[in-house]
Every structure is written in structure tokens, then in C-alpha cells.
Amino acid sequence: MATADEIRELMRTEGAAIAENTQGFNAGRYDSVGDLEDYEDLKRAARSIKEDAIAELPELLDQLTETVEANGGTVYIADDAADANEYIREVADERAADRVVKSKSMTSEEIEVNEALEADGVDVVETDLGEWVLQVADEAPSHIVAPAIHKSRESIATLFNERFDPDEPLETAEELTHFAREKLGEQITDAEVGITGANFIAADTGTMALVTSEGNARKTVAATDTHVAVAGVEKVIPTVADLHPFIELIGRSGTGQDITSYVSLLTPPVDTPVVDFTDDETPLSEFDSERDFHLVLIDNGRLEMRDDEQLRETLYCIRCSACSNSCANFQSVGGHAFGGETYSGGIATGWEAGIEGLDVAEEFNDLCTGCTRCVNACPVGIDIPWINTVVRDRINRDKDTPGEWLVDGLTPDEEDDGAPLQKRFFGNFETVAKLGSATAPVSNWLADTTLARQTMSRVLGIDPRRDLPTFERETLVDWAAARDSQVDDPERRAVLYPDLYTNHVQVERGKAAVKVLESLGVDVVVPPAPSSGRAPFSQGMVATATDHAERVTEALAPHIQDGRDVVVIEPSDHAMFTREYERLIDESAFADIAANSYEVFEYVFGLLDNGAAVDSLSTVEGAEIAYHSHCQQRTLGLEAHTVAVLEECGYDVVTSDVECCGMAGSFGYKSDYYELSMDVGDRLRTQLRDDGVQDRPVVASGTSCLEQIDALLERQPSHPIELLAT
Amino acid sequence: MESKRASFEGSLEALGVSVSSTPESELEAAVTEAVTEPAVGIGLDETVGDEAFSLAETPVTVDPTPVGLREATTGVTGAELGVGDYGSLVLTMTEQASELVSLFVERHVAILHEEDIQPDMDAAVAELDERFTETNGSAIIATGPSATADMGALVKGAHGPKEVHVIIVEEAA
Numbered sequence: 001m002a003t004a005d006e007i008r009e010l011m012r013t014e015g016a017a018i019a020e021n022t023q024g025f026n027a028g029r030y031d032s033v034g035d036l037e038d039y040e041d042l043k044r045a046a047r048s049i050k051e052d053a054i055a056e057l058p059e060l061l062d063q064l065t066e067t068v069e070a071n072g073g074t075v076y077i078a079d080d081a082a083d084a085n086e087y088i089r090e091v092a093d094e095r096a097a098d099r100v101v102k103s104k105s106m107t108s109e110e111i112e113v114n115e116a117l118e119a120d121g122v123d124v125v126e127t128d129l130g131e132w133v134l135q136v137a138d139e140a141p142s143h144i145v146a147p148a149i150h151k152s153r154e155s156i157a158t159l160f161n162e163r164f165d166p167d168e169p170l171e172t173a174e175e176l177t178h179f180a181r182e183k184l185g186e187q188i189t190d191a192e193v194g195i196t197g198a199n200f201i202a203a204d205t206g207t208m209a210l211v212t213s214e215g216n217a218r219k220t221v222a223a224t225d226t227h228v229a230v231a232g233v234e235k236v237i238p239t240v241a242d243l244h245p246f247i248e249l250i251g252r253s254g255t256g257q258d259i260t261s262y263v264s265l266l267t268p269p270v271d272t273p274v275v276d277f278t279d280d281e282t283p284l285s286e287f288d289s290e291r292d293f294h295l296v297l298i299d300n301g302r303l304e305m306r307d308d309e310q311l312r313e314t315l316y317c318i319r320c321s322a323c324s325n326s327c328a329n330f331q332s333v334g335g336h337a338f339g340g341e342t343y344s345g346g347i348a349t350g351w352e353a354g355i356e357g358l359d360v361a362e363e364f365n366d367l368c369t370g371c372t373r374c375v376n377a378c379p380v381g382i383d384i385p386w387i388n389t390v391v392r393d394r395i396n397r398d399k400d401t402p403g404e405w406l407v408d409g410l411t412p413d414e415e416d417d418g419a420p421l422q423k424r425f426f427g428n429f430e431t432v433a434k435l436g437s438a439t440a441p442v443s444n445w446l447a448d449t450t451l452a453r454q455t456m457s458r459v460l461g462i463d464p465r466r467d468l469p470t471f472e473r474e475t476l477v478d479w480a481a482a483r484d485s486q487v488d489d490p491e492r493r494a495v496l497y498p499d500l501y502t503n504h505v506q507v508e509r510g511k512a513a514v515k516v517l518e519s520l521g522v523d524v525v526v527p528p529a530p531s532s533g534r535a536p537f538s539q540g541m542v543a544t545a546t547d548h549a550e551r552v553t554e555a556l557a558p559h560i561q562d563g564r565d566v567v568v569i570e571p572s573d574h575a576m577f578t579r580e581y582e583r584l585i586d587e588s589a590f591a592d593i594a595a596n597s598y599e600v601f602e603y604v605f606g607l608l609d610n611g612a613a614v615d616s617l618s619t620v621e622g623a624e625i626a627y628h629s630h631c632q633q634r635t636l637g638l639e640a641h642t643v644a645v646l647e648e649c650g651y652d653v654v655t656s657d658v659e660c661c662g663m664a665g666s667f668g669y670k671s672d673y674y675e676l677s678m679d680v681g682d683r684l685r686t687q688l689r690d691d692g693v694q695d696r697p698v699v700a701s702g703t704s705c706l707e708q709i710d711a712l713l714e715r716q717p718s719h720p721i722e723l724l725a726t
Numbered sequence: 727m728e729s730k731r732a733s734f735e736g737s738l739e740a741l742g743v744s745v746s747s748t749p750e751s752e753l754e755a756a757v758t759e760a761v762t763e764p765a766v767g768i769g770l771d772e773t774v775g776d777e778a779f780s781l782a783e784t785p786v787t788v789d790p791t792p793v794g795l796r797e798a799t800t801g802v803t804g805a806e807l808g809v810g811d812y813g814s815l816v817l818t819m820t821e822q823a824s825e826l827v828s829l830f831v832e833r834h835v836a837i838l839h840e841e842d843i844q845p846d847m848d849a850a851v852a853e854l855d856e857r858f859t860e861t862n863g864s865a866i867i868a869t870g871p872s873a874t875a876d877m878g879a880l881v882k883g884a885h886g887p888k889e890v891h892v893i894i895v896e897e898a899a
Contacts (some may be wrong), residue, residue, distance in 0.1 A: 128876070133877075148876055173878045173881050178882070181884060181885060184886070198735060202858075205858045205862055207864070211875050213884070214876075214884035218825065219830075222825050222826055243851055247847055257865075259847075261869055262886070263866070264867075265866070267858065267862045270819045271819055272821075272823060273821060279791055280791050284822070354744075354882070435751060500742055589851065
């Protein structure tokens with residue numbers, strides 16, 4: 001696992017370049033897909049093609065083998081990296097190759113074919129400029145699409161000037177690019193074997209698609225007479241026609257380009273003549289086009305992933321990098337912290353767990369906060385946070401049960417096989433909160449003492465720089481129980497879900513919600529209910545989360561049957577009810593709660609839309625306010641409701657558009673991640689301090705967001721529902 | 727037809743690709759105007775599918791040697807299809823070495839029949855699917871010049887051409 005020191009060092013050395021580039025790609029993605037009329041249809045089509053292809057993979061592999069062989073090529077299905085490398089070495093040996101040129105492919109990174117060939121004395125040259133920079137610098141990729149994204153122009157210029165000592169020192173991006181073009185151009189025309197990856201391979205014709213912008217893949221294939229294409233077995237799709245949605249989506253999703261400069265559709269061996277580039281006598285067309293083609297398809301754990309109900313979706317991944325670019329943590333640290341042996345970013349957990357094993361996946365898996373910002377970004381609809389949760393759960397279960405006295409006393413160990421101490425603390429935060437309220441204000445005073453902070457830091461890894469929640473003596477449920485309904489002839493009836501924080505810590509926002517709903521003619525009850533299970537879910541404690549989910553649905557079911565709507569204040573809990581519970585509880589229980597749950601502003605919006613009078617709320621005339629929505633709320637498309645209601649109440653609203661505040665539940669509490677959390681938060685702070693925003697009061701929907709903003713700004717934020725209560 | 731062409735030209739402009747158009751009878755003049763010498767190319771029999779046309783009256787060396795190719799500034803080839811909404815060109819890979827001529831130069835001049843402009847990528851891929859099923863062919867969907875951002879800023883002409891010019895051959899009236 002990346003330590004606080006390693007993270008700090010990466011943020012210092014690589015953070016600025018990574019932030020600029022990933023945020024640029026991400027902004028480009030929003031622009032580019034925004035122009036696409038049938039974006040959602042294309043995504044559905046892409047996913048459906050991958051789903052079917054993985055389901056029929058063995059048959060497609062047979063068909064592809066037949067087709068490629070009929071075309072005059074060879075197919076080799078390699079069990080693992082060693083098997084693949086042995087085959088490729090033989091091909092290079094038979095061709096008596098001194099030099100192999102290679103076009104960027106993550107699969108060849110996965111098997112480390114360069115090292116295998118170099119051991120035989122073969123000169124392997126990367127032709128993608130980013131990969132070549134890394135080869136010269138002897139560094140590993142930090143991003144699956146733009147491998148050298150962490151390097152600035154200045155650092156590349158220094159590297160080239162030191163290494164190649166050109167007549168005139170290289171300085172501009174153009175000089176560096178043209179220097180590389182010349183240097184690599186000579187090496188490409190001088191090589192015997194060309195290795196490429198393959199983004200997609202159509203089984204019906206043996207046509208592969210290579211998506212590039214530089215033209216190096218084309219040169220690698222055209223200038224050599226032996227082509228080795230290396231790809232995972234999951235890259236096979238049925239037909240050339242199936243390429244359509246991917247061609248539309250891959251560039252937009254990754255770098256924000258509508259399409260990359262070259263999509264090469266090769267049905268090797270290709271017809272282009274093999275020429276001797278030093279020949280000054282023979283016309284091009286008189287060279288023959290005798291070429292060898294080898295398709296090396298690599299299993300390396302993929303067929304087992306196909307049989308794994310939870311990891312299977314990883315195989316739908318088209319390596320576009322949208323999950324990396326949209327990830328707030330990745331934007332700060334890049335793939336050198338947020339990655340395994342080969343793959344990086346959100347989806348890397350699935351890949352590394354399947355290909356390398358849980359120990360490799362564990363090293364960076366914690367950097368996924370489960371914020372779900374990548375979910376809508378993924379062009380094939382992979383639920384990446386769920387894969388991360390599953391892997392986290394498996395890692396937890398792989399560990400020895402820690403028998404620490406403190407947490408065992410504080411938090412019942414509901415997870416049989418035991419998660420690590422810190423995870424169990426946050427995962428069982430319900431118990432902490434109950435105890436906290438019951439013993440407030442003593443618990444608040446105790447939590448604030450230096451000794452307690454040091455103990456929590458040492459034993460639980462809770463960063464002492466972070467303020468802890470202050471528990472209220474009277475919970476929301478107690479307050480509501482002691483109070484009569486204010487509505488005589490209700491328009492609707494609702495049950496307000498008392499989430500952990502609202503019930504124990506942010507009781508005021510709960511009271512405000514009850515008053516707002518009553519003002520709009522809703523009869524409200526606030527019964528005791530278990531916490532949603534969000535906390536254990538985030539820690540990969542799936543059994544505990546499932547237990548919570550079952551108890552919550554049991555607690556709310558009678559109210560739903562009684563005709564009450566479920567209103568939820570905390571967006572991450574609302575997301576549990578309408579999204580994550582689908583993974584945890586049976587279909588009908590999920591359907592019931594999902595269909596009847598509303599985020600509080602979504603509900604208020606609906607009431608106003610159906611004729612409730614806005615005058616019964618606290619309204620203003622043009623008061624300026626800044627609003628930060630919540631990650632899961634945005635994923636569910638619910639940000640607009642809050643903005644619309646605030647505007648209807650007379651507010652002039654400015655919204656933040658950074659991917660995330662950086663807190664994401666307990667993430668920012670952890671000592672190892674505190675500084676990363678604050679670095680991500682800095683982007684939000686900058687927006688909230690912009691001209692025209694700096695004097696606006698700040699409201700935010702999520703508990704964690706509120707805590708983070710409280711830490712980032714002088715201005716104390718509040719929940720927007722508190723503005724509406726009379 | 728007019729709207730497909732207008733959309734195609736608009737997309738090319740957005741990519742920084744220049745366009746000219748000509749009737750078939752004046753193609754040689756259009757090619758002469760579009761190239762920067764030294765120029766090499768692929769015979770028009772392959773490019774426009776009619777052996778009656780030649781590049782004889784142009785400065786283009788047809789079917790050059792490899793060294794001639796490496797020394798050339800401009801490469802002239804045909805394009806099989808155009809894609810209206812993206813401004814993409816579909817370049818085929820043939821035994822005439824059109825792939826080499828379109829790739830190893832700084833300026834690529836592509837000759838495209840107006841009737842080969844497809845409205846969108848869906849139509850273009852459907853067309854390619856049909857052709858590939860018959861011929862097991864290969865093609866490059868080329869959109870604008872080659873480019874990279876790996877050196878810290880967007881630079882055109884990474885490995886392939888840094889300029890692209892399209893000559894649209896108009897249908898006879």
C-alpha cells in the first residue's frame with residue numbers, strides 16, 4: 001500500500017503534470033460526449049457487444065483462429081506471460097531479428113516482452129513517443145492511455161539533452177517530437193519484426209482495430225515483414241460491424257477527442273509491399289508483400305475471470321482510461337500510486353486481482369473511495385466501485401483476524417473473517433455513533449483530548465489534523481418521537497430515514513427536513529432504523545453491509561406498505577437504497593425500497609412540481625449562494641433538483657464542477673490519505689474562493705463534503721435543507 | 727449529397743485539413759496545385775479507378791523507389807471513403823504501396839470521389855464490414871494529421887504526415 005510518504009512524494013514530483021493532463025482529458029470527455037446525440041444508446045450497444053462476446057468467448061476464439069489461419073496467419077493462445085514470451089522469442093529468433101519495434105500495448109507491458117527479447121540480445125524499441133520517453137528514462141507507465149502523462153515538457157527536454165546530446169539543445173514540444181520522429185523513423189525502417197497490440201479483433205474476418213494518433217502502429221506494421229499482435233483473449237468481438245460503437249466511444253471517453261487520428265483496421269498479413277528503404281532503383285510496387293503474421297492471444301487469468309461472477313465485468317473494459325481521468329484521487333497521484341504491476345486507475349483493481357492476484361491489487365485498492373464518479377464515465381457501463389468493493393472484501397478475508405482489544409471493545413466484530421482494525425472501526429461506525437450520543441458531551445470532550453487523538457492515530461490511523469464529529473445528546477429520532485405531527489390533512493405521507501450522521505451529529509438538518517416537509521403538507525415519521533451499511537460497504541465488509549441492508553429494508557418495509565415515501569437526506573445512503581442494495585438484497589426487497597426512495601431535494605422538487613406552494617418555505621430575493629453537490633448524487637443525476645429548488649426559493653446559485661471534494665466517507669480521516677484528501681479538496685477550495693464566489697455562503701449535500709469544506713474554508717458550510725426551513 | 731459533402735468539408739476544416747474540388751477532367755491541375763515538391767504518388771488507375779487518367783502532366787513521381795519516397799515532401803493517394811460527421815478518410819492498403827505513400831511523408835494529398843462520402847461513421851463501418859467480408863481487406867480510418875501530446879503540447883506530424891489536403895472529385899454534371 002502506498003504510504004503517506006510515497007503519496008506525498010508523488011504529489012510533489014508528478015502531481016502537477018498529472019492533474020493538468022487528466023483534468024484536460026476529463027473536461028474533453030464531457031465536451032465530446034455532450035455533442036453526441038445517441039451517447040447512451042452507443043454505451044448500451046458497446047456493453048451489449050462485450051457482454052455477448054465474453055459469454056461466447058470460447059466459440060469466438062475458435063472462429064477467429066480459423067479465420068486468421070485461412071488468411072495465412074498463425075494464432076497462438078498463451079496460458080500466461082512466460083508462455084507468450086517464449087512464443088514471441090521463437091518468432092524473433094526464426095526471423096533472425098536484431099531489432100523489434102513495438103507499438104504501445106498494455107498487454108505487452110503485462111507480459112514484459114521487452115525484457116524477454118532483450119535477454120536474447122534483441123534490440124526492442126518503443127515507437128509510441130510517450131512509451132519511448134519512458135524507455136529512455138527507464139520508468140514505468142503511469143496511465144494506460146498516456147503512459148508518460150506524469151512527465152513535463154521540461155523534464156523530457158532535460159532527459160533528451162542529457163541522453164542524446166543533440167547539436168542544439170531541444171526545448172519546445174515540436175523540437176522534441178521531431179527529434180523523436182527522426183530517431184525512431186530510422187529504427188523502424190531498419191527493424192525486422194513489429195509488435196502491436198489490438199484494441200478489438202473481429203472473429204468473422206480476422207480484422208483487428210488499432211486505435212492510435214501518432215501513426216507509429218501503421219509504420220510498425222508496414223515497415224517490417226513479420227507482425228506479432230499481442231492481445232488479451234477478451235479483445236475478440238463477433239464482427240467488423242460491431243466496431244462501430246467502440247470507434248465512436250473510445251477516443252471521446254479517454255482523451256476527449258471525437259476520434260483519434262488513426263483507427264487502423266488491419267486484416268493481416270496486409271498487402272502493403274515489404275520494401276528495402278535504402279533501395280534507390282526498384283519501384284515500390286515491384287517489391288513483394290510476403291509477410292508473416294502471428295496473433296498471440298493471452299489468457300493469463302482472464303478465462304478464470306470470465307467464470308468469476310464479480311470480476312467478469314472487468315473483461316468488458318476497453319482500456320479507454322475514462323475511469324482514471326474522472327477519478328479525483330488519480331488526478332492527484334496518477335498511476336504510480338494508483339496502479340499495480342501493469343494497469344492503473346479504477347478498473348486496475350479488477351485487472352490486477354485477476355491477472356496478478358489480490359496482493360498486487362491490495363497495494364492501491366484503498367485509493368478507490370467508492371465515490372462512483374467513474375460509473376457514468378465508463379463507456380461499457382462497468383460498475384468499477386463494486387469491483388473494488390468485492391476485491392477489498394476478498395483482501396479483508398485473506399487476512400488473519402486481528403485480535404485488537406480496543407476495537408473489539410468498541411465495535412462488535414460482525415464480519416466473521418475479520419477486516420483490519422481501521423476498516424472495522426469505520427465499518428462499524430454505527431456503534432461508535434450510538435456510544436458517542438449516549439455519552440455526549442463526555443465523548444466529545446474525550447475525543448478532543450491530545451491523548452485520545454494520539455491513541456486513535458496510533459491504533460486506528462485516524463489523522464489528528466482532522467476534526468472528529470461532535471455527537472448530540474438528543475438524537476433526531478428522540479426529538480421526533482417527543483413531538484406531534486404539525487400536519488392535519490396531509491397531501492402525502494413520508495418516512496424520513498434517520499441516517500447515522502443526521503441522527504447523532506447533524507441533528508439540525510434532520511429537524512429542518514422534517515419542518516420543510518411538513519410545510520409542504522407532508523406527514524412525517526422518523527422511526528429508529530439501522531445505518532444504511534454504507535460505512536462497512538466502503539471498507540469492503542460486504543457481509544456486514546448486507547446485514548445492514550436487510551435490517552434497513554425490514555425496518556422501512558411496514559412504512560412503505562403503509563403508503564409512505566422514503567425520504568433520505570444523506571446522498572450516499574440514498575445511493576445505497578437505489579443502487580448498491582441491488583447487489584446485496586433480494587430482487588423484490590430492492591425493487592420496493594429503490595422505487596419508493598427519494599433524496600430530500602428530489603422529493604421537495606417533486607412536491608413543488610405537483611403544486612405545493614413555495615411560499616410555505618423560507619424564500620429570499622436573489623441571495624447569492626455556492627452549492628457543492630455530492631458524488632453519488634451526481635452519478636444518479638440528482639444535482640439539478642437541489643439547484644432548481646434553491647432557485648425557486650429565490651437563490652442565485654453557483655455550483656462547483658470539480659469531480660469530488662476529496663473526503664468520500666472515512667477516506668480523509670485516515671492518516672495515510674489525509675494529505676491526498678486535502679490535495680483533492682484544494683481544487684474545490686480554489687473554486688469556492690473564486691471571484692464572485694468567495695463571499696457566498698456555502699451549502700453542500702453530503703456529510704463528508706460538509707466536513708471537508710469545513711476543513712477547507714473559513715466559511716462554515718451547511719446543508720441546503722436548512723435554508724428552506726421556516 | 728450536398729449536405730453530406732457540406733458536413734464533410736466542415737469537419738475537415740475543424741481538423742485543420744484543407745480541401746479543394748475539381749471535375750475529373752481537371753484533376754491533374756488540381757493535383758499540381760495541391761502538392762509541395764518533391765512529390766510522389768500512386769497511379770490514378772488505382773486512385774480514381776479509371777486508367778484513362780494519369781498523373782503524367784503533374785510533378786508527381788508515380789510509383790517511386792523507397793529512397794524517392796523517403797525524400798518526398800508530399801504523397802498523393804486515393805481515399806476509398808469519406809466520413810461526413812468526422813471528416814475521416816478511409817485509406818486502403820494495397821499492393822501499390824499506398825499505405826507507405828500516405829504515411830511516410832509530411833504532406834498527404836488524398837483524392838476522393840464525391841459519391842464516396844458517407845454521412846456518418848455508422849454508414850462507413852457498415853460499408854467496410856461488407857467489403858471486408860468479401861475481400862479480407864485492410865484500411866486506415868485517418869482523421870486529420872498524425873499528432874501527439876506526449877511531449878507536453880499538441881504537435882502535428884508525430885510519425886505520419888503533419889498536413890493533409892483532400893481533393894474532392896466532383897461527379898460529372
